[in-house]
Amino acid sequence: MKKIRGRAWAVMALAGAVVLLMGLFLYLFFTRGGSWVSFPANGDAFISGRLRAGRVTDRNGETLYAIADGEGAYGGDELTRRALLHTLGDKNGNIGTGALYKYGDRILGWDPVNGVYDPRGDGGELVLSADARVCRAALQALDGRSGAVFLMNYVTGEVLCAVSSPTFDPEDPPNLAWDDTSGVYLNRALSVTYPPGSTFKLVTLAAAVERIDDIFDRDFTCAGSVEIGGGTVTCSKAHGNMKIEDAFANSCNCVFAALAVELGGDTLREYAARYGLLDRLQVGKSLTAAGRYDVAGPGTLDLGWSGAGQYNDLVCPAAMARLAAAIANGGLAPEMTDLRRDGDAPLTRIMEAETARLLGEMMDYAVAHTYGDKNFPGLDLRAKSGTAEVGADRPHAWFVGYNADPQAPYAFAVCVENAGSGASNAGPVARAILQAAAG
Ligand SMILES: [Zn+2]
Known part of the structure; x- marks a missing residue:
């Protein structure tokens, strides 16, 4: 009897731990799931380092990033793309301040129920405070x-x-050399x-x-x-x-x-x-x-x-x-x-x-x-x-x-x-x- 009671407690403890871990997972899934999906190696979110859906605009509605011919493209002329590089980030994710990575889940239209599955395929829209003219x-x-x-x-x-x-x-x-020091x-x-x-x-x-x-x-x-x-x-x-x-x-x-x-x-x-x-x-x-x-x-x-x-x-x-x-x-x-x-x-x-x-x-x-x-x-x-x-x-x-x-x-x-x-x-x-x- 003593042995059975001991085993019952062990099973209860194990079940409790499983419930606790499930709870933790769900908590993290809902609070951090967005950032889990928005890393460049995730093939559901990125193609060749580019977000596969969504649109980013500046504060005046000027398109800075959108999907064209099935892949993500930086908008505007060369001056615009160069001026906003550090605001948006590059396609290899080397720029830590880049909105494409920080806000990737919102740009993709990620939500905890549908994930990045998006029946219309147009993702979300992110409006930055940046002003492209400035x-x-x-x-x-x-x-x-x-x-x-x-x-x-x-x-x-x-x-x-x-x-x-x-x-x-x-x-x-x-193509930067591995020892490039330009920052x-x-x-x-x-x-x-x-x-x-x-x-x-x-x-x-x-x-x-x-x-x-x-x-x-x-x-x-x-x-x-x-x-x-x-x-x-x-x-x-x-x-x-x-x-x-x-x-x-x-x-x-x-x-x-x-x-x-x-x-x-x-x-x-x-x-x-x-x-x-x-x-x-x-x-x-x-x-x-x-x-x-x-x-x-x-x-x-x-x-x-x-x-x-x-x-x-x-x-x-x-x-x-x-x-x-x-x-x-x-x-x-x-x-x-x-x-x-x-x-x-x-x-x-x-x-x-x-x-x-x-x-x-x-x-x-x-x-x-x-x-x-x-x-x-x-x-x-x-x-x-x-x-x-x-x-x-x-x-x-x-x-x-x-x-x-x-x-x-x-x-x-x-x-x-x-x-x-x-x-x-x-x-x-x-x-x-x-x-x-x-x-
Ligand atoms: Zn003086």
């Missing part, structure tokens, strides 16, 4: 240079442009970090506004260089006597290095973290690359340069654009998406409202004083440039900011690799995408 304008403005161009609507959180260069035509992919498969707008140069002065300025009581009353002087920690911080020229808004508009390294030393590395790290620059941020189903801010010793030259976006500082272009979006939104960062969204984005407060207002004013002043309103016709631009030193090569050119016009609420970050000065090289790219976005 993406084309971005790639044209890069003019063959490497870099990243990111633009989002700061009210809806929709990403209209995440263009990366170098790129290629997915209908005519290159052509990386979406530089999302998956790469760069030294931010003077765009990081937004962070140092915000910390100074909140932590230094008399920051707006102080008189600063720049003689073109200053000794810090036994080394020298230099400016492009002697900026002379200034208030803080002129030090920001002039992008004075001497003033910002001294502010960094006064604030300390722990404080600057705290602000960089609070503003999301050190996080992996969600953009739809993708995550951005996490940035970096190393705390250098008190009073050191490294600490000084870290407040001017040099030393070991690294940021992702998308994270920088989100910071600009938060400044535009009175300190509230919008949740970013790569799919079309009807309505406003959920918001997260990352900055005090008063700090955002003051930064916006000073970015406005920088455009009027340094970059020139006439260079940005039809826009109410607030911006900061950056010229990030990268050793012996020419510096990376940055331009970060937003359009304050509520009819065209766009925030952006542009980084052009080894292009030279920020405003004169990345500024025109920003103008091109903002004007394209405004239609």
Whole structure:
């Protein structure tokens, strides 16, 4: 009897385990089944690496991917296909940010009951937040240079442009050597970090506004260089006597290095973290690359340069654009998406409202004083440039900011690799995408 009871318990336990595993399987099937089917080796979903059904359009209904003659084809002309390569992905699935793979189940019209079996054979339709016009304008403005161009609507959180260069035509992919180092498969707008140069002065300025009581009353002087920690911080020229808004508009390294030393590395790290620059941020189903801010010793030259976006500082272009979006939104960062969204984005407060207002004013002043309103016709631009030193090569050119016009609420970050000065090289790219976005 004892033996039978023991066996009964064992059978019960086994049956329980089977029910539990079935439950787990069904749970995973309904929650993750879509991604199980949408991998390139699945012959029911893909033919030669191409989704066998469905259609992808940009936010305006422009076809970016559809089935033609029984197989998937990238839409538009060569410029369109190159500009949207990193948004859609290539046919070999090498580009991790590609919508064709991230959203393959939705494009195929997968559902848990019918799977990918689709009696009409036309699959589903995926509408991206991307705007093909803006993406084309971005790639044209890069003019063959490497870099990243990111633009989002700061009210809806929709990403209209995440263009990366170098790129290629997915209908005519290159035969890359196994040791190719061009990084052509990386979406530089999302998956790469760069030294931010003077765009990081937004962070140092915000910390100074909140932590230094008399920051707006102080008189600063720049003689073109200053000794810090036994080394020298230099400016492009002697900026002379200034208030803080002129030090920001002039992008004075001497003033910002001294502010960094006064604030300390722990404080600057705290602000960089609070503003999301050190996080992996969600953009739809993708995550951005996490940035970096190393705390250098008190009073050191490294600490000084870290407040001017040099030393070991690294940021992702998308994270920088989100910071600009938060400044535009009175300190509230919008949740970013790569799919079309009807309505406003959920918001997260990352900055005090008063700090955002003051930064916006000073970015406005920088455009009027340094970059020139006439260079940005039809826009109410607030911006900061950056010229990030990268050793012996020419510096990376940055331009970060937003359009304050509520009819065209766009925030952006542009980084052009080894292009030279920020405003004169990345500024025109920003103008091109903002004007394209405004239609
Ligand atoms: Zn200076």
